[in-house]
Amino acid sequence: MGRIAYVNGRYTPHAEAAVHIEDRGYQLADAVYEVWAVFDGKLADAEGHFARLSRSLGELRIPEPMSRGALTVVLREVLRRNRIRNGMVYLQVSRGVAPRDHAFPTAPVSPAVVVTAKAVDHAAAEAKAAKGVSVITTPENRWGRCDIKTVGLLPNVLAKQAAKERGAAEAWFVDEMGLVTEGASSNAWILDRDGVLRTRDTNANILRGVTRLTLLEVIREAGLTVSEKPFSPAEAVEAREAFITGAGSLVLPVVQVDGKPVGEGLPGPVAKRLRALYIQRAKNTAV
Incomplete structure (x- = not known):
């Protein structure tokens, strides 16, 4: 089975996953990320990573893309679909898609969310x-x-x-x-x-x-x-x-x-x- 990614509400084959060319994370690095270690299919140091994510989003004035509960469901679903028991899960949240301009978009846009996961060889x-x-x-x-x-x-x-x-x-x-x-x-x-x-x-x-x-x-x-x-x-x-x-x-x-x-x-x-x-x-x- 090929790898699966989550992009803006959809689970899609990793090789086909894409963001818009005017995503502000891609063009301006206007985005934050978090990485959780995964043991036995569970998120390590979960509270600390969620808290830091919220702080990073707040410092950049990017709205929370979804509730913590909903985000946890997404992270776990990406792990499940990729059949990962031990590894890492990566989350990226950008300000969203808007015509390129250094200042924040005038009209509100929805944050863009990407989640990927990969296995880790713990023996190695x-x-x-x-x-x-x-x-x-x-x-x-x-x-x-x-x-x-x-x-x-x-x-x-x-x-x-x-x-x-x-x-x-x-x-x-x-x-x-x-x-x-x-x-x-x-x-x-x-x-x-x-x-x-x-x-x-x-x-x-x-x-x-x-x-x-x-x-x-x-x-x-x-x-x-x-x-x-x-x-x-x-x-x-x-x-x-x-x-x-x-x-x-x-x-x-x-x-x-x-x-x-x-x-x-x-x-x-x-x-x-x-x-x-x-x-x-x-x-x-x-x-």
């Missing part, structure tokens, strides 16, 4: 986590509202491509103070030399990661020490461990930064423990 993901990944650093060059999860991701795309060309899995943005903000598609963490888990606070220009938020709860429940304190690339290299978090990566150990090993150059015990605890919690609370 676990093998990747067991090996660990490398990251590179790159100067921060994004706009000042990274707290809104918009589809305007060109700096992230270029950073990811630079990482790929250097054999790395992720790129960490570094601000004018020489401190890591976050990754191109993840939040950045270290376990510093004093045994404190550190990640950038959300007062900085970073995305309010839902996986990050859940992991903060997991860390505190595990009795570990955490500080929302920034760190430099040099501190990351000198740290005991490093890792990234996100709906796609979950909790993924980082073993190298800019070609230099972190700790022993292997996934550390704390990152591995947190990955297991996060996955257990995500499975237990998925809806």
